[in-house]
Amino acid sequence: MLRVWKVSGEELARVPVAELSDASELKRYLRVKNNLPICLQELLHNGALLQDDAKLFPSMDVQLILSSLALRGTEASLELLEAAEAGEVEAMRLLIDADVDGDLLGQHMATALIAGASEGHVEVVRFLIEAGVATETEWHGETALSGASSEGHVEVVRLLLPTMDVQFCATALINASSAGHVEVVRLLLQSSADVDCQHSETALSAASSEGHVDVARLLLEARADVNLSNQHGETALVAASFEGKVDVVRLLLEAGAHVDFQHGNTPLMAASSQGHLEVVRLLLAAGGASSVKTRHGDTTLMAASSEGHVEVARLLVEAKVGLDLSNQDGQTALTVASSKGHDRVVQVLLEAGAATDLADFSGETALVAAASRGNVEIVRLLLEARACTDFWDEPRDTALTVASTVGHPKVVRLLLQAGAATDAVDEQGDTALINAATEGHIEVVRLLLRAGAHAGHTNQQQDRAIIAASSKGHFEIGRLIFESRLRQDLILTEHQDLTDQHGDTEKQEAVAMVMVLMHDRRERNCDVLRWRLAADWRSTLRFVENGFTMWGRQGAVGGNDKRFGLDAAASELKGASLKFPQGSESLGLEGSLWWSLSATCYLSLPPQPTSGSALQASEAMKRGPENQNDKQAKLSRFFQSKPAPSDASALTVPELERAMPQAPSSSPPSSHSGAPWTLVERPGQAKSAVDAVALKNGVKMPVLGFGTYRLGRQVAISVVLNALRAGYRLIDTAQVYDQGHTERAVGEALRQSGLKRSEVFLTTKVWRSCHGYESTLRACSQSLKRLQVSYVDLYLVHWPGPQPSSSASWTPEQRRETWRALEKLLQEGKAKAIGVCNYSMRHLKELFENCKVRPMVNQVEFHPLLVQAELLEFCEQEGLAFQAFASLGSGDSRRARDFFALSGVQAAARAHGATPAAVLLRWATQKGCHIIPKSSDPGRMKQNAAIFGFHLTDEELEAIDAAHVNARLTWGGTDPDRIG
Known part of the structure; x- marks a missing residue:
């Protein structure tokens, strides 16, 4: 047995050597068994100091000396922290006596006082206060007092209160209120804690959301402002309503809470969206307005209908809510319920007399929504309510054409029995039969032919x-x-x-x-x-x-x-003999x-063809x-x-x-088979479709991409699949394109292509109606689901705000909250890079001042009629990739057709033997733009990808630049700088 002796000659311990390998393990043994801090231990054998790696052997006598030298390093402070967490006062006394710094604070290390207080060790806290450590030190926003308050350690709080300024009581009060510690709350109020202090939330809203009635009552007795909102604009009543805390809601209403307070959600909206029937009943009885809208135009009935809360919807209908009110996307409660598949809610709304044939701004009626999703029961209910089967929406889809395209034979049968026109045509002139034949839905084809489809x-x-x-x-x-x-x-x-x-x-x-x-x-x-x-x-x-x-x-x-x-x-x-x-x-x-x-x-x-461009091959x-x-x-x-x-x-x-010669392969060239991309410094240096530029965080973004705006629902999958086969490896889409159907098409095309996820750079965008932290996170989650992926390579904010004409409730804070959500998505890996779209210099400068992570990309309209030279130069100086859309024009404006006829474009096309489209795209890349052209024609897709075989001269670039007239051709000519 190894023996350890004190300086006094007293034997301290006998230790089996077999349990220890060296002197460092002996120190840890003495730390555990005798509460002796490791950093103070010095071990001697035969008068010589033992190093930590010194080997031990039986019958060895070791003398222990506790150092009294001033130790201020992180290692010593960490031992003090561990002793405080464990409640070991004697070990702490040894360390403090050795002049260990009791106030040392690190990124991953709180002070000993914060640790001891959070664990509720009264004697540790008393010892440290007597030792003169700082009591008001903060670690990640928390003090010893707020830590003890969170855990409900009343005696610790009582010890700390006399040592701290009253300003530190506010956070502690919020923490104690959220956790429901009544006695701690009472102590803090008696110490004059600010009952209405606002951090991320107020004490009253924190207690209310958790349902702590006694704490809420105590705060109200201390004159807490019942209508004060937290940082997110929610009052205590909104918080309690959202969580369904009936008793707290009743208490707050009795205290005079405003039942129709609105910053984002009203209390009634919050309760309806979560299906809290008793809370909704209480709020309606208190005079809550059931037809108040959010800033997105949603009503309480829409909120309940969207989530399928049948009894709440019934209660709201009985309260004479506006059945057919629409939100900013033109959706009614019936359309929302039909699209989400909530048949019982649909039945309640129809029984109340909801209009069946109202279309949203994408042209989708309730019947079209239900038919496209194959919901047989909802289709039956709508048909029984005499919903119009042949209502033409904006893209001219009928319920029958969409059901035939997706392949829902039961829905098709119901629609045909109701007399739906078999030969109605959609935007591309396709009938239900053509769509079903294209997608291979044989049962639908049989039904349509039997019904006399032409x-x-x-x-x-x-x-x-x-x-x-x-x-x-x-x-x-x-x-x-x-x-x-x-x-x-x-x-x-x-x-x-x-x-x-x-x-x-x-x-x-x-x-x-x-x-x-x-x-x-x-x-x-x-x-x-x-x-x-x-x-x-x-x-x-x-x-x-x-x-x-x-x-x-x-x-x-x-x-x-x-x-x-x-x-x-x-x-x-093959396999046949021809005679x-x-x-x-x-x-x-x-x-x-x-x-x-x-x-x-x-x-x-x-x-x-043995050589030459795709264009020459096509010729x-x-x-x-x-x-x-x-x-x-x-x-x-x-x-x-x-x-x-x-x-x-x-x-x-x-x-x-x-x-017979082999037919040309439709698969992409092997050089396009996937990541990693070939890196170039600037877009103008790109020499192939797989050349990429590194964004600020190192993510490689291809110079050439494929845009998907207005593809057409019927052909979207095949178009994107053709683009992938043609070698495009960046696909740009957005939440708003065809109400999410384009994202679904992109995901399905990627799945069918057989390409690895890492071989395709996916971009999508959050729409302007989803500005805000939580709504942006939800929008991204929905986009990922539609795309069938776990992450996107680039996530963009589609617009800096709503249309100038519809921005009454808009504040720039919502834009900042949206960006905060993108930063979280980047941190979680759901987006590999983040950026913006349609941002002016003013918007970018505002964002730079209010963000932790700067945007990596700005996607804007850029073409010969709108050469945004100043914005392009600014983005280059700030390290943002500049991505151009509408490079070849847009269907939004007839002026787009003028691009190809521009004298500068025509002259360059003749000089290089290229098409006008190729010249326009090459011009954009040489100006410094990433490009995302779109075409539904496989031949033109290949032509648009084969633009890297020639280089425009400075004179040719200037001749095309001269066409600039500051004309915006997309989104109705909206100037993003007009958005607040």
Whole structure:
């Protein structure tokens, strides 16, 4: 056994050496067993000082000396802190006697007094006060008094009060009130604590939100202002109502609390949103106005309806609340309840006589909202209430078109039974049948065809239902539509030369029908088609060949996603042996079609470009075979020097595959496959679509991105998917775009693309109606859910505030609260970078003065008619990336069409052999802008991405700059600087 001796010669301890490895462990042993501070211990053996790493052995005698030297280091103060937390007064006395600093404070270390007081160690607190330590020291806003008050240590509070200035009592009072410590609150009030002091909240609101009735009563007796609001504008009554504290609400009302106080929520709004029925009843009885709106225009009934609180909604309806009042987005309580799927609330509202056909500002009615989400019960309730099935909203979607697009057959059946028009068209001219065929919803297609939907309708892209189905590979749906077209007697008629008498759409439809037959090969269908075409199979073959050639070339330049004509034909020919009898007159119909399809597929494929831009490749696709000699040469290669079809005996698929060139791949180049991006210092130095600039926090943001404003709900997923396939790796969207549907489309496209999350830079924005801390956090959470991701790479504040014409209740504080929420999202990793959109220099300077983290990006309108040179220079000086939208114009203004005709743009396009669009985008990057162009056309997508092969001269840049007239073309011409 190792023995430890005091200086006096008295044995202090006997220690089993096996339990200890060195002298440092012996010191820790003596700290635990004998309350001896480690920092004061000095161990000697045979008169020599033992170092901490000195090894110990049995029968060893060690002498302990307690140092009395002045120790002021962090290690000594930390021991004092630990002793205070543990209530070890003797250890503390040794340390204080050794002149250890009792007031040392660090970022991660409170003072000993704060620690002891928070733990309720009365003797520790008494000892430290007697030792003369500072009692008013604050650590993260807390003093020893506030710490003891939070935990309800009455005797500690009693000891500390005489030593502290009264100003420190206010925080302690709020803490004690929140925790419900009545005796501590009484002590603090007796010491003249400021009962109405406002920090993040008041003592009364803190007690009220937690339901501490006795504390609230004590505060009111001390003349607390019952209507005083906290830092967030909430009174005690709002706080108690939100938490459903019935007894406190009753007490506050008796004390004269204003029942309709409003900064953000009213008490009634707060209680309604949380479903606290008894509180709502109390507030209504006290005269609470049920039709008061928040600054976003929401009413109490909307709040209850949104969360599905049925009984609260019923109570509000009985109180004669305005059933059909709308918020700033044009939504009524019925629209909100329908979109959230709360069928029982919908029933209450309908029974009360709510108007069924009011549309919000996006054009969505209650029926459209319910149909798009597949809520059968709500659709049934609305139809029974005679909701209009064919109400046209702004984007011209009806309940039937949206339900067909999303694929809700039960809803579609209900709508058809109610007499919904089967052939109503949306913004793109698509019918419900075209939408369902495109998305592959076969049950919906069956229902629509049985209801008499017109299968021959042509949309704005000159597509029909069978074309849409076949282009997506939905051949079973194509067969259903084919049979419907036969019954409607609209297919190729007898004795007609279709090559000359029909247009492009009819040719495309014929090819689609042949594709369906090739896939299906049902003898019955072949018999029907043979009967239809028997009289003139020669013209039919020319018709199909022309259709395939035209279709394939459109697809080659990206038109309307019609590439399938070539790819699918080649795919269908695999595994089959094609036999061609002698003599063209004896060719069977099926063999003729197969020969026509295979030969046409081959002939309509242009030579593969070996170099050059995407634009040059597209032009080559357009040209195709240049003359008859080229065509004959390709035919020779196709048949591998065999005679023409009339003399051929057989052609096997292996031979065909060797003869046919591979179709251009639609997948993105490998250089676009993902992160990390290629870093450049400035946007103008970018040489490819994957070049990126590092933001202030190191996050790499690609120079080139893809915008998604006004994509169109029906095509959004396919458009974004095409953009990803074209190599775009930054996708820019926003909460407000198509009421969140665009975010959903972006998320779905990313999922379908197969790309890793790290390979795509996602940007979204919080809309101006969600300004405020909590509402911004909620908006981000909803955006992440719609995008199907756990974080976004960049989160932007879409606007610095509301429209100038609707800003009566607006204050810049809301803007600052919004930014505080973005800082939290950045800290939590839900946003990798944060920034702003549409911010002027004034807004940016205000933000710089009131933020912890500066914005990293400012996204603004920037084009030749609006060259914001001063703002661009300011952002560059302050280290903000400058991202331009509307670089190619916007549908908001016809003046956007003038861009391409600008003399400077035209001259540069001619000089560089580029398109005007490419010149405009290159101009923006050389000016220092990140760009996010948008196009629904795959060909133009590729052209917009291929802008890095040329460089504009200074003279060309200046010529385009000269077009500046300070004209804003987007968002109704709103100047952001007018926003307060």
